[in-house]
Amino acid sequence: MSKAFHGFDLSSFWRNSQYAAENYVDRSPTPEMVKAVERQLGFKLPAAYVELAKIQNGGVPRNTSYRTDQPTSWSEDHVAITGIYSIGGNKLYSLCGETFNSRFWEQEWGYPAIGVYFAGCPSAGHDMVALDYRQCGPDGEPQVIHVDQEDDYRITRLAGSFEEFIRGLEPDEAFGSQTLSGVERAIRENDLDYLRQRIAAGCNLEETDEYDRTMIENAAIQNQPEVIELLASAGASLRNALSIAERNLKYFPEHEASVSLLRKLAENRNS
Incomplete structure (x- = not known):
């Protein structure tokens, strides 16, 4: 011992x-x-x-x-x-x-x-x-x-x-998830079903948190490409999500998935 x-x-x-x-x-x-x-x-x-x-x-x-x-x-x-x-x-x-x-x-x-x-x-x-x-x-x-x-x-x-x-x-x-908002928990846990329900109910995709980050930007921080794709397909603005993901990629190789997806989404929207 x-x-x-x-x-x-x-x-x-x-x-x-x-x-x-x-x-x-x-x-x-x-x-x-x-x-x-x-x-x-x-x-x-x-x-x-x-x-x-x-x-x-x-x-x-x-x-x-x-x-x-x-x-x-x-x-x-x-x-x-x-x-x-x-x-x-x-x-x-x-x-x-x-x-x-x-x-x-x-x-x-x-x-x-x-x-x-x-x-x-x-x-x-x-x-x-x-x-x-x-x-x-x-x-x-x-x-x-x-x-x-x-x-x-x-x-x-x-x-x-x-x-x-x-x-x-x-x-x-x-701790469960009672200390998080439903959306925060869903992003962190990759709960796509919950997010689809919120989107269908008309949630504001551009609402920002106390750090002025939208849902898709938080998904980039959490490296949740499936959440990013879902929010983008629902019309969410990419805003600074790509730059956030690219910065994280400098230090965390696993963020390549989010960066690749966001680059593709940005190219499609600019074309």
Whole structure:
């Protein structure tokens, strides 16, 4: 049993998949690897992070939601993560990798330089989870925070430590979809039947959310090409959907499907 996680069952913490194995999971870190990563980051990693990596170094947890006491761009009462970065630099999602390393989010996306970005979110870069060293210093025990790029990089405190954050992760089902509007849920879950019903009922396809994004632009952010095609066929304006998808494609190869579709739709409308 891991000393840092006394009484907490880590045997089923990770969800096994080929995607996680290819993009997240690295070999167990040696003390030399940990020190090298810490030197490159400029911060000492929490002991619990290292202990978790000894069981599996990076990956996608079974439980990916964390409860909050205030709303974020993701939900009224929780945030979600897509995975936890491995300690090292070999994987696409690793703390010191060639592309999506911790510093990448500061240098390319303008996130504040306050610590270590260790977990991505389903928004494809528009919010992140980080270790915050502002109060404790580079050798202290950092808090875990959520940084919302969509809301001028607003910071929401999640947990007092990395271990507390890991212990507090809950399954998506614990929240259901009651915190989302029907359309938001349908876009995220690719619920085409619900969207068809809303379209048939005459919903406003050009209505924007608090971030001035239409449904089709949100579908581009969520990389939901089937939703994009449905909304476009119903007459929705493409507006900035293509530019949003193209920006995400620079960092997330899986967004190629949305970019290809939106380019085709734009060409057809311009012809």
